[in-house]
Structure formats: C-alpha cells, structure tokens
Amino acid sequence: MTYLATACQLEMRSxxxxxxxxxxxxxxxxxxxxxxxxxxxxMQADSRLYVLPEFSFxxxxxxxxxxxxxxxxxxxxxxxxxxIGALARELDAYIAxxxxxxxxxxxxxxxxxxxxVAPDGEVVLRYRKLYAVSAxxxxxxxxxxxxELFGRESLFPVITTPLGRLGMVIAW
Numbered sequence: 001m002t003y004l005a006t007a008c009q010l011e012m013r014s015x016x017x018x019x020x021x022x023x024x025x026x027x028x029x030x031x032x033x034x035x036x037x038x039x040x041x042x043m044q045a046d047s048r049l050y051v052l053p054e055f056s057f058x059x060x061x062x063x064x065x066x067x068x069x070x071x072x073x074x075x076x077x078x079x080x081x082x083x084i085g086a087l088a089r090e091l092d093a094y095i096a097x098x099x100x101x102x103x104x105x106x107x108x109x110x111x112x113x114x115x116x117v118a119p120d121g122e123v124v125l126r127y128r129k130l131y132a133v134s135a136x137x138x139x140x141x142x143x144x145x146x147x148e149l150f151g152r153e154s155l156f157p158v159i160t161t162p163l164g165r166l167g168m169v170i171a172w
Contacts, residue, residue: 003163005049010037014059015072022071030057031080034097035087042091048163049094054112054171056097066110066135073102073110077123085121092119094161098170100136101128105149109137114168116159125159127168 012030017023034057038050057080058072074080080099088095094116101113112132116125132138139146139155146154158167 001162003048004045005051005163006041006045006047007051008037008041009053010034012053012055012057012059014061015057016061016064016068020064020068022068027058027072027080030059031083035083038087038091038095042093047091047093049096049166050091052095052097054098056099058100066108069100069110069136070102070108073100075104076101076113076115076126081115081117081123082121085117085123088117088119089121094118094163094166096125096166096168101126105145106137106142109142111138112136112170114170116166116168118161124161125157125166125168126154127157127170128154129170130155 011033013026015022015026017026034052041047041050076099084095084097096114096116098112098114101111103111112129114127115123118124128139129136130138130140156167158165
C-alpha cells in the first residue's frame with residue numbers, strides 16, 4: 001500500500017510580542033493558520049501524514065530567556081494538542097509537529113518536544129529533543145529522573161502505524 005506524506009513549510013510567528021512578553025494571541029494565530037493551511041492542502045491531495053516544521057506553534061525568537069520560554073511552554077497533552085487532534089480526526093491523517101513543553105516534574109525547565117497525533121486525535125508519540133544549542137532542557141540534563149519517569153525507550157520513541165513505523169528527530 002502507498003501513502004502520501006506531506007512536509008509543510010508555512011509561516012509561523014514568534015509567540016512573543018514586540019515588547020518581549022509571551023502573547024497567547026500569537027500562539028492562537030499559529031494554530032489557526034496551521035489549521036487553515038492543512039485544510040487547504042487536504043483539498044489538493046489525500047495525505048495521510050502532515051509533518052510541520054521545527055518550532056511549529058510557538059515560533060522562534062532569538063535572545064529569549066529560560067523564563068520567557070517557560071512562560072510560553074504548554075502541557076502535552078493539552079488544549080493545543082487537543083485542537084491538533086480534532087484537525088487530525090477531520091483530515092483522517094497523522095500530524096507531526098513541535099511544541100515547547102513544560103513537564104510538572106521538572107519545574108523551571110522547558111523541553112522542545114516533537115509529537116505525533118494520530119487520526120483518532122490522540123498523541124501517540126512524544127520525542128524530546130536530545131541536544132540543545134539554547135537553554136532548553138535535554139533529557140540528558142535530567143537523565144536519571146527522566147528515565148525513571150518515561151523509560152529509556154522514550155529517548156528514541158518509535159510507533160507502529162498503518163503507514164509503517166514512525167520515529168522523530170528534531171533539526172539537523
């Protein structure tokens with residue numbers, strides 16, 4: 001069986017306003033823009049997998065502090081992935097993207113997390129970026145506790161789908 005996968009490059013806005021504060025309306029704009037963009041693509045081709053770029057929803061901004069990114073981070077699952085899940089159900093497709101994630105067990109830290117949402121709307125894969133050239137937390141920074149919570153298999157997660165086995169890596 002053959003399936004179509006679509007790699008997407010679309011406009012994303014930084015989730016920080018011109019004064020530097022976290023602006024939830026900018027995150028909302030990115031979510032709405034992505035929904036519109038993927039619906040438009042779905043009308044052109046019957047893709048079964050949409051892969052969004054790094055910084056899919058919060059965008060990127062140079063010079064932001066750890067505290068800034070912590071304020072912009074979200075929980076997975078959470079309202080953002082529920083919304084993406086509704087879109088995945090609507091399109092009957094997998095959607096892969098990234099979010100800056102906060103994890104309650106690691107206060108004062110944020111992770112850049114890749115995720116895959118299945119056509120049933122559920123988050124079926126989470127991959128937290130293993131290396132950093134910025135202040136985000138890597139699983140190796142908190143390795144012992146991270147593995148205790150999520151298991152070693154969470155470092156390189158792979159899922160089995162009707163499309164085949166899917167894994168994820170962010171950048172490079």
